[in-house]
Amino acid sequence: MDQRNFTYMFYGLAAVWAVLAIYVLTLVSRESRLSKQLNGLERMLSEKETRKG
Amino acid sequence: MFFRHSLAVAMKDLRSEFRTKESLNAAFAFAAMILVLFSFVVDVGDSEILYSMSGGVLWMTFLFSGALILNRSFAREQPNDCLDALLASPLSGSALWLGKALANFVMLLAVELFALPLFGALYNLTWTRSLGWLAVVLVLGAWGIAVVGTMFSALTVNLRLRELMLPTLIYPMLIPLLMGAIRLTTILISGQPITGDDWIWFRLLVGFDIIFTSLALLLVEVVLLG
Amino acid sequence: MREKILYALGLAGALLLLRNLYVILLQLPDESAQGAIYRIIFFHVPSWFTCFTGFFVAGVSSILYLVKKKPVYDTFAVATVEVGLVFTIIGLITGMIWARIIWGIWWTWDARLTWAFITCLIYAGYLMLRGAIDEATARARYAAVLCIFAFTSVVITFKAIEWWRTQHPGPVLSIRTRGGNMDPAMESMLYLNWLALMLISAVLTAVRMNQEGVLRQVEGLRRQVHASS
Numbered sequence: 001m002d003q004r005n006f007t008y009m010f011y012g013l014a015a016v017w018a019v020l021a022i023y024v025l026t027l028v029s030r031e032s033r034l035s036k037q038l039n040g041l042e043r044m045l046s047e048k049e050t051r052k053g
Numbered sequence: 054m055f056f057r058h059s060l061a062v063a064m065k066d067l068r069s070e071f072r073t074k075e076s077l078n079a080a081f082a083f084a085a086m087i088l089v090l091f092s093f094v095v096d097v098g099d100s101e102i103l104y105s106m107s108g109g110v111l112w113m114t115f116l117f118s119g120a121l122i123l124n125r126s127f128a129r130e131q132p133n134d135c136l137d138a139l140l141a142s143p144l145s146g147s148a149l150w151l152g153k154a155l156a157n158f159v160m161l162l163a164v165e166l167f168a169l170p171l172f173g174a175l176y177n178l179t180w181t182r183s184l185g186w187l188a189v190v191l192v193l194g195a196w197g198i199a200v201v202g203t204m205f206s207a208l209t210v211n212l213r214l215r216e217l218m219l220p221t222l223i224y225p226m227l228i229p230l231l232m233g234a235i236r237l238t239t240i241l242i243s244g245q246p247i248t249g250d251d252w253i254w255f256r257l258l259v260g261f262d263i264i265f266t267s268l269a270l271l272l273v274e275v276v277l278l279g
Numbered sequence: 280m281r282e283k284i285l286y287a288l289g290l291a292g293a294l295l296l297l298r299n300l301y302v303i304l305l306q307l308p309d310e311s312a313q314g315a316i317y318r319i320i321f322f323h324v325p326s327w328f329t330c331f332t333g334f335f336v337a338g339v340s341s342i343l344y345l346v347k348k349k350p351v352y353d354t355f356a357v358a359t360v361e362v363g364l365v366f367t368i369i370g371l372i373t374g375m376i377w378a379r380i381i382w383g384i385w386w387t388w389d390a391r392l393t394w395a396f397i398t399c400l401i402y403a404g405y406l407m408l409r410g411a412i413d414e415a416t417a418r419a420r421y422a423a424v425l426c427i428f429a430f431t432s433v434v435i436t437f438k439a440i441e442w443w444r445t446q447h448p449g450p451v452l453s454i455r456t457r458g459g460n461m462d463p464a465m466e467s468m469l470y471l472n473w474l475a476l477m478l479i480s481a482v483l484t485a486v487r488m489n490q491e492g493v494l495r496q497v498e499g500l501r502r503q504v505h506a507s508s
Binding site (some may be wrong): 009020041044 | 313316326368379479497
């Protein structure tokens with residue numbers, strides 16, 4: 001078969017990995033965003049506690 | 054008892070709607086506007102093309118102007134916390150939903166009855182050639198839109214961006230119904246009989262109505278009462 | 280312990296995928312009519328199976344949430360939907376690349392493709408709906424209802440190739456055709472790759488569930504901060 005057939009097969013397989021990689025990256029960025037938020041909120045709460053106490 | 058309750062809700066909705074006509078008038082005006090806009094999309098000189106696009110044009114019109122009606126369905130109860138009062142009454146959640154679906158169904162039919170002759174007149178089409186079946190398709194389609202629309206109207210009533218979320222959620226949900234309705238309406242307006250392969254669209258229409266009506270009746274209590 | 284299991288699952292999935300890739304690329308011969316491009320089927324079909332499985336599990340989990348009202352079912356549903364959506368997109372893209380060669384076009388509006396696209400839109404709407412509701416129990420309740428409604432579209436997508444004459448190829452697996460359409464070696468490779476993708480999606484789902492838990496925690500803390508100020 002011709003060259004194009006072969007190239008597109010690789011595009012197809014690459015697309016699978018690309019989409020998966022993009023999803024993993026979004027998961028990672030969400031992870032860091034959430035942990036940042038969590039830390040910030042916890043700090044805020046403990047500051048308030050100390051001010052009250 | 055159940056049906057009497059739903060009928061009462063439906064009558065209440067219709068009466069308050071006909072008193073103010075706020076969403077019906079908007080829906081009529083919007084439907085007319087869409088029909089005008091479609092004249093730029095289609096080649097209005099070619100009646101062959103017009104017939105082949107008639108189903109699509111009509112159902113897009115019903116769908117877009119229907120969204121105005123569906124948006125108001127539960128939002129109507131928001132001022133003065135009417136929804137909470139309705140839920141506190143002996144009315145069951147599914148009876149409330151069925152009543153609202155009935156009211157929306159009637160209003161959607163009104164929009165269809167308004168837009169169909171207008172469409173025929175504006176685009177010079179004879180749409181009356183198989184009126185009986187056309188009426189059946191219109192009724193089945195309107196009921197499907199009313200069922201899904203009322204359900205999601207209840208779901209989105211308290212959201213930010215309610216007006217945006219409702220169409221984004223219901224349009225893809227309604228596509229099976231729309232595909233069937235568009236195909237059948239095109240055939241019927243062109244004056245052909247429904248044959249062989251096209252009966253599957255009819256069965257799809259009926260199946261859609263049955264499945265989503267029962268799903269909604271099952272699940273609506275959860276949405277309204279929690 | 281839980282993390283170790285996840286690592287093991289992920290590793291098993293990755294190794295299986297590598298081994299499958301080796302077989303697919305170097306051992307299985309080209310298909311007689313389509314040439315090399317047919318190998319896309321080994322990712323196309325399994326990723327659709329993975330997403331159907333995910334959406335099915337999400338639907339069951341949503342029903343369980345509505346019955347039992349335990350937050351964990353909601354967490355499970357959102358994680359499986361999101362991972363399922365990733366595989367939906369993979370399925371759509373691989374299908375389009377295959378179609379470009381075989382049909383000469385990227386897309387055609389036949390019943391199978393149309394419904395696959397609709398399914399993608401509906402589940403994207405599910406995630407949007409979740410984003411629009413702040414209150415956790417209302418969000419879980421509404422999302423569960425939508426998830427059950429949405430599953431009808433998955434069923435139609437799955438059955439579309441039997442109900443309509445589509446440009447999309449008809450069923451090839453022997454469980455649906457009762458045998459004879461496909462070389463057994465290729466068919467077993469489809470299942471093996473499905474297994475690999477399922478392992479990977481299990482890991483992704485677990486990670487996503489964890490994040491949903493953190494999100495709940497963040498929301499709870501935020502309420503606490505508001506209440507105390």
